[in-house]
Amino acid sequence: MNAPRPYNLVAELTYRCPLRCAYCSNPVAFRDFPDALDTQAWCRVFREAAALGVVHVGLTGGEPSARADLPELVRGAAEAGLYTHLVTAGTTLSAQGLAGLRAAGLRSVQLSVQDAEAAPSDAVAGVPAFERKLAFAAWVREQGLPLTLNVVLHRRNLGRVREIIALARTLDADRLELANTQYHGWALVNRDALLPSREQLDEAALAVAAARREAARPEILCVLPDYFAKRPKPCMGGWGRRTLVVAPDGRVLPCHAAASIPGLEFGNVRSQSLAQCWSDAPGMNAFRGDAWMPEPCRSCPERTGDFGGCRCQAFQLTGDAAATDPACELSPRHDLVQKARRDAENCERPLVLRGGIEAEPRGGSTRTDA
């Protein structure tokens, strides 16, 4: 198959992370994936990505700064001609460390913040991190780097969207990404405790609309989560179409969760070129284009816009990765999404933090769960 030009490389440098967010999309078995690519291997990936037409690289993880060679990786990506973007929790880098990354060619930063206040933020992160994040945000702006604040939304923080927007303004963020929890990895484990109610979403949408009227900054990116929308999201802009993900073990995936679908065979940059992994791997080609689509997608005029939705979600909910995303109202299994919404109502289950630690349902303390 003729592979399209990828524009974006997601470089998952490591799954190590000091945070234990209960909605982490890393694999539940993240400990089974050691960092398999050394500095040189990553730099080769960056060069090969640029040659394929990639313009953006997001250095992410896990926490990318858990790697001691991050400055060299930033330099390698920038020298390859990629617009180099750091996705970080902001708790481990110093001001000096950040200045070093900027000098190495870093162009922009996305900082995760869990909530508008310290207590609930630290509760969902599983460690005290909030104050350090605020300090980090200030360093980003001092360095003149554009700042995106990313806040993953769920039942426990949706009521504070107004305050989250105010925080983004205080921190002088250029963009605020209000990202609805994607139910992969640990988030799927916690789905019943994270899914919001329709009322919460409506309230949040009003708060966003009001904030957009008030000021142009920050730009607020926010869409209705697909468990509540009529149509699925154009996941990753289409499978193997715009974005490639290189996981810590060297596997090349169409999205960070694709390895959760069993039976798909992906390439690995440890033994193959990035170009081979992108264009030839059977897993990468499995859902490219629309030949794989079942009805109602196959004859749906919207298939070129939403690409049939999310393959990982289709697999998780129906057991068939080639099924129409059940988030779509037209899916014969839309009942599964409706049931998940019903199950989540009134669920007071505690969150299971990444790594298997149970958090208190409310408040800030955590305890280990055997």
Place this chain on the structure above:
Amino acid sequence: MSASPSAFEARLRRIGEERYHHRHPFNLRMHAGTLTREEIQTWVRNRYYYQTRIPIKDGLILAKAADPAFRRGWVRRIRDHDGDEKGSGGLELWLSLADAVGLDRGEVERLENVLPGVRATCDDYVRFVESHDLLESVASSLTELFAGDIMQTRIDAFERHYPWVDTAGLRYFQSRTQQAPRDAAEGLRYVLEHSRTAQDQDRCAAALERKCEILWRLLDAIEAAHAHPRLSPHAQLRHEAGEVLVVLPERAVKPSASGCEILDLCDGERSAVEIAEELRRRHPEVSGLVNDVHEFLASMRKLGVLGPAASPR
């Protein structure tokens, strides 16, 4: 439960306090005397489009009203704007203002050079009234509650800061200092009387907010026309096989060839109006080009391709 009429009125007034365009940076600069002659002219030319939509909007409101007493009162607004004969009324007074600021009144009257953003937001207002009921339509007109004050501020500012504007041109503002409070009182009475439920009150508040937003966007569009756009410092231009890709944080934009020609002129020196003028000079055969340029610049601002504009000179 619905709020008492006085609490509801206070709520409506608070909306004006917070959202009426008396707080818009363009108005603040107008009243502080720092607008250029070109900016004043752009405002007069474009605001005329808004003036022309008002009688149309009031006609739509009349068509919703079954009560003769209401219509008798409201029809006065159309007369105020259109006059009882040619050469009288608020629209005519606005054209005198156009004369006074050195515009060609024929050009203004033909609505040829109305900015697309201004046209869109004014049309949005007419559509709003078209598609909402009488109560919400009347509520949307309540920005008049705040208009009386701004008119006096404006007269003072023009007399003090813009002596090159013939004071004969200010008669529109003078007439509105009388008309706006009277119209507003009438509208307010209607809204207070007919908002029986909390839902009615919410609908009216939302209508007034929407109207404030419409006025605000009108000035945004005028302000943008005089901004001096330049590429965002975070943008990286990549030239690939005859195409240009603008790479930004977490976004890439591929402008068309004509888009690239416009972006090339975004040097922080030229204003949006000057850029549009330059393109019209280069491509006299293309119709609607000026509109296209302003729309393109607005979309590029929104995407972050154009950075924080250099402050207007």
